[in-house]
Amino acid sequence: MTENLELYDVTILGGGPAGMYTAFYSGIRELKTKVIDAQYQLGGTLLYYLDKMVWDVGGIPPITGKQLTEHLIQQVNTFEPTIVLGQEIDDLERRDDGTFVLTSTAGDRHWTRTIIMAIGFGGLRKSVKIEIDGAERYENTNLYYSVHNLEDFRGKRVLISGGGDSAVDWANELEPIAASVTLVHRRDQFKGLERSVSNMKASSVSIRTPYRVEGFHSEDGVSIQQVNICHAESGESEQLHVDAVIVCHGVTYEYGRIREWGLGIGKWNLDVTDKMETAIPGIFAVGDFVHYGSKVMLIAGAFNDAVLALNSAKLYIEPNAEKMARISSENTRFNELNRQLGVVDDDE
Structure with missing residues (x-):
């Protein structure tokens, strides 16, 4: 049934800060990218704290959750990934060729070479x-x-x-x-x-x-x-x-049928390697969803998870690829975008 589906290199489940930065970095690494989120707008947990001040993102002065969300959305659209909202993914199928087909609760199907899970503490969040x-x-x-x-x-x-x-x-x-x-x-x-x-x-x-x-x-x-x-x-x-x-008595989270995928999800999160690898080859995970020895439970930590997971996905798809992207001042994609903005590097 996948003959009519479009194959993506990377499909990211979750449109919060971790998911959006993963998609941005995926664009830097020139991978065909899709983001799927169960909510009808990007932002993830930040949507619950739109007026709250965020102080701990490096290089950014105190900013509201709303403003940070807007900046992240602008950034994620830099490389124009496909963004699908309002779809809760609950079924996973691995094909003989190693690719995956994801199916939503409504029956929508998505075909991908790799998956990066950025689902926080679950797609279903309810206040206590x-x-x-x-x-x-x-x-x-x-x-x-x-x-x-x-x-x-x-x-x-x-x-x-x-x-x-x-x-x-x-x-x-x-x-x-x-x-x-x-x-x-x-x-x-x-x-x-x-x-x-x-x-x-x-x-x-x-x-x-x-x-x-x-x-x-x-x-x-x-x-x-x-x-x-x-x-x-x-x-x-x-x-x-x-x-x-x-x-403010807390929230409850549910992972639904994702628990049946064989990832080994614990009560609150998933253990991954230092390369953000899960128990299933080709599936990686980032952000609040994951746990590993030096995990940092900050937005800054989620951004670092994103880079590690995407680099792992890139090498999974292309084993001979560079281990990581170059810094922005040396990246050809950004040089092209700089020219579109009318900015020309003096060294060019």
């Missing part, structure tokens, strides 16, 4: 809902599980439930613009980055620990006006007046 009866009725008004626009909270009394990175980061982001920010956490210790926690404690954020959110109260049945919190040790409770509630 707060366990309060009837809470779902407020999800269309002032109960949030993610923040897409900081301006929605300007001048409001905001309560955040949670103690991880997301809870701490949103407390810091909202503190300058909200009327007040209260963070409620069932433990005295936080799981956020140390500097972020220190910044929060030094700010006007009201930190209530060890407390848990126990109930919501509404006068109109549509939105939350008061939140009941309970001390985790004494059981003492009190009510806080609020305009918005943000729940």
